[in-house]
Amino acid sequence: MSNMTKKLLIDVDCGVDDAQAIMIALAARNVQVLGITCVHGNTIVENVCKNVLRVLKVCGRLEIPVFKGTSKPILGVSIDAGHFHGQDGLGDSPDPSAPGMDQLQKEGAVEAMVRIVNEHPGEVSLVATGPLTNLALAIRIDPTISQKLKGLYIMGGNTESRGNTTMCAEFNFACDPEAAYIVLNDYLCPTYIACWEFTCRSKLPWEFCDGWLAQDTKKARFMKAIFSHSMEACRSERIEKELVAGQGFISCDSYALAAAIDDTFILESDEVPITVELSGKYARGMMVLDTLDILKKTHKATVMKKVDMEKFKQMLMDSLK
Amino acid sequence: MSNMTKKLLIDVDCGVDDAQAIMIALAARNVQVLGITCVHGNTIVENVCKNVLRVLKVCGRLEIPVFKGTSKPILGVSIDAGHFHGQDGLGDSPDPSAPGMDQLQKEGAVEAMVRIVNEHPGEVSLVATGPLTNLALAIRIDPTISQKLKGLYIMGGNTESRGNTTMCAEFNFACDPEAAYIVLNDYLCPTYIACWEFTCRSKLPWEFCDGWLAQDTKKARFMKAIFSHSMEACRSERIEKELVAGQGFISCDSYALAAAIDDTFILESDEVPITVELSGKYARGMMVLDTLDILKKTHKATVMKKVDMEKFKQMLMDSLK
């Protein structure tokens, strides 16, 4: 029934796990993807746009509008994204027949975000799987969008000061601490966060991944091609140090997406006021939980602790069918 | 001749000296004001919009489009503006027949700024006399506007760590340090800055001000009405402490405007790379001059040191005629 349809707006810095998240959304029933907005992060924003178009093409869904967003964080100084997802952000497995940039919308991502939320007041679930630059700019340009969102689902931040990029900061927040601060302080809609430590602890066995990729479908072959670079990288000493609870298949961005499309996905969570450290030497970009209630914030975020892993596996399996 | 016409876009947080600057622009020959964008600062952005409309009405120029911009600084936390310019930002001298908010453009200030600069590439002089929030958002949404501007004229910042709002920061920069940082680092067009110490040292005698206001015109009566609150405030102990070189008539915002409309206004200046301190306890928001060339920036700003005070007096006189 149409009144059950979830309307999603997805903001990505499309590396491989963003691709996985998008493909979960495209495969889900009762989900309408209103648009995909692109932001710098895992790779430059031009690559992000190309990567999203490739994903949509593989899924036969190029009718979904794709918008190019900001190429830099708020302060303008990018950190080195490394090449966990490959130079092109998608495993360095190019497709000669990939869609061209002419397939992008003329409208910019921030303007589109403001417009789309205003066109569907109370209905849009915004899923953000990259640095939060587009979202931060959108709410400065139109402060009313926060109250018009149904929900906000974020992959980013950390709960226990375990950094995977700087000593204390997770990649998406480290890329644009000011944007994370703005979003966590100004978006007052229901907010669900899949943090770094949580995603690490919610890993799947590599054996599952093998079976997942072994499906005899076009989508599975695509995923296998773009994912092999990252799977290799997971064995490096540096990545080992980043992981909180040891090796495994961690599709970070997919947890946020899964929570957005299934209200029963989150099994345990903390409701806690959160903000972001902006000025520390080591802690800049770290998510901060105000467990002592010092800030007297009325808005609390839902920080995921435990999710339905069986559902998660099913969503992943379906996404490559 | 039309090819001599200066095309101005003016971004204001319309207090009294913003009003003075606008009136100088409106009175100048060969100047076309393409629009006035409003930003939070001396008062809330709604008041700023109203104040600009009142100034335009007094000058009979309500055809100039006025755009409402951001109501908050980048990080969202406003400082207390005090009430130097009165509660309403314009001397608490209300006009019952002031134009209504329906006179505002529907388009937002940031979007308008991007559009107008793109419509007149290489021709627009952007004058900013308030916190730089609108300008910062505009360049994140369209990074190309910096190279399409003819010039950027800013009132703000300081050169010798003399704060007038916090211990080390000038009001416009203190209101939105991140915006000032973004603008000074990302706008690579010719940039001219009238800093706090400079404006203090370029004061006019109060006697000049008396004569200026004594002109028997509608505009002069308007200025006298809106200016008396600030003139009174100048005698307070707090304002005394803020002033760098003693008492006098200081129309801060007018120096930036004057430089924009007359290329011979600036007599002496320093060309120096500049940025803004974001993270200090006392120095947050302070403009920083990189005299040692530590940052290896290629872009240098023109920091005003001495201007043609005779021309300045003439511009002020003309503005109330």
Place this chain on the structure above:
Amino acid sequence: MSNMTKKLLIDVDCGVDDAQAIMIALAARNVQVLGITCVHGNTIVENVCKNVLRVLKVCGRLEIPVFKGTSKPILGVSIDAGHFHGQDGLGDSPDPSAPGMDQLQKEGAVEAMVRIVNEHPGEVSLVATGPLTNLALAIRIDPTISQKLKGLYIMGGNTESRGNTTMCAEFNFACDPEAAYIVLNDYLCPTYIACWEFTCRSKLPWEFCDGWLAQDTKKARFMKAIFSHSMEACRSERIEKELVAGQGFISCDSYALAAAIDDTFILESDEVPITVELSGKYARGMMVLDTLDILKKTHKATVMKKVDMEKFKQMLMDSLK
């Protein structure tokens, strides 16, 4: 055997759990307490001195020299210690016949620390249960003491950004972040840390505490008198929020002391390079674990994860006998 004797120097900000730690040391076999140095923290340093003397008197050990140390943190700005341990730091249960301040040594704590470590090179275990100001000053005055220590045992800091005083900082580190930074970066001897989250998770049941205090001894009666204020406070909403893993009897400082007197006390630990955030708005004073090895520090601290709770209970029981 004398060559088995552990030589302890104990630096305290003697609240109630410092008293518990001192009493464990005094009751231990094969432990020689070379001196007790006092520092500001749970209460002003004058109270700390008085409290230490009271503990020594109850235990009949006033021959142990007590030294008055610094009254302020490195930067000189004290935080409000609250009154968890009572106004006097020892449960507001005064003793009319308490020893006078004339019992203190004339030598200052920092000078005594330097001297004692130099007199027993390679033999002294330094246990620090308060802010680390004395230790920080000592190593600046004599940089050689680090290599002359047998070991350093600290109660302080946190591993998961769970603050009990500020949003991200534990009390001892929050009291003097610079001192914590100096000690963690300059003391290169074997270093053992009992952090806030660890002590919370290593709590004992209140039932144990009841039995412990019910012993019919002078020491147990003293402990019951000074501890009742804190036990009461544990039920307050604020303290509830501070606790990481729920209610229980947590004698924070005693874990560091226990590790110093029994080499088999620590069952599990992490060896990790650590430092302290000094400049964050929320994270100032937070202990930082460099799990990514970004700082390339050669020195690693031993961060306690699991200790022998049966031994701990026995030490506590013995301390009141």
Place this chain on the structure above:
Amino acid sequence: MSNMTKKLLIDVDCGVDDAQAIMIALAARNVQVLGITCVHGNTIVENVCKNVLRVLKVCGRLEIPVFKGTSKPILGVSIDAGHFHGQDGLGDSPDPSAPGMDQLQKEGAVEAMVRIVNEHPGEVSLVATGPLTNLALAIRIDPTISQKLKGLYIMGGNTESRGNTTMCAEFNFACDPEAAYIVLNDYLCPTYIACWEFTCRSKLPWEFCDGWLAQDTKKARFMKAIFSHSMEACRSERIEKELVAGQGFISCDSYALAAAIDDTFILESDEVPITVELSGKYARGMMVLDTLDILKKTHKATVMKKVDMEKFKQMLMDSLK
């Protein structure tokens, strides 16, 4: 008359201008130098000690006690001092018959500072021409010395954010910002500061310097030998950028010393509350003037603006006679 004698304690990081200051003190009538304490800064503290002994030998004053102090700033992280004063801090003009380190006192500089001030309450003028580490440690160990000093004379800091070492910080303050903060906030005695911009504007013509060095004395020959390296360096592009008011002979440390020995030396000054920025990215170590009285400090420092240059020249001339 003995009751007119000025008792000086001099704390130096003996480079060339420290040597000049010491020699002014040694040549002055009615001045008793109680001791010279050494601190890291222009060169490592071992070199500082050697350099002071060389100066005393040339002046035939080896009876003055010299004390070795701290080798590191408070936080332990030294900045690169460059080699303005030569590798050895004294122009790389070694003396084979220089006094040995055995001439140093056994007592450390911080302990000596505390002792000497306590032995002459109300009488000691403390002159500090290097990083303020020794002074900061001294007042933490004995908070009473501040009120026992007659006066404190500092070369360091800046008044207009003109850095000569980092973008906004002067060398002595940049070397140890925390120490500068502690001293400016905790020493409540009369405090006189010769800041960087002031010393630059109080320069002497190089012609004076030529005549000064051309005196036919042992001391003048020594000065010529140790000064030639720095004089050469003054012509480098980097040093040019550091200078606030152009080229000239600037003996920075000598202004503070001159003020200590002649109460009529300072002709103009500002009385202003001051502190130090500790946490800025660009402004760390910058001296901050609280002209707005935001901090509500009761203690004000005397910041030199104009001094008696004729007296200064005479002191310099006398110092090499």
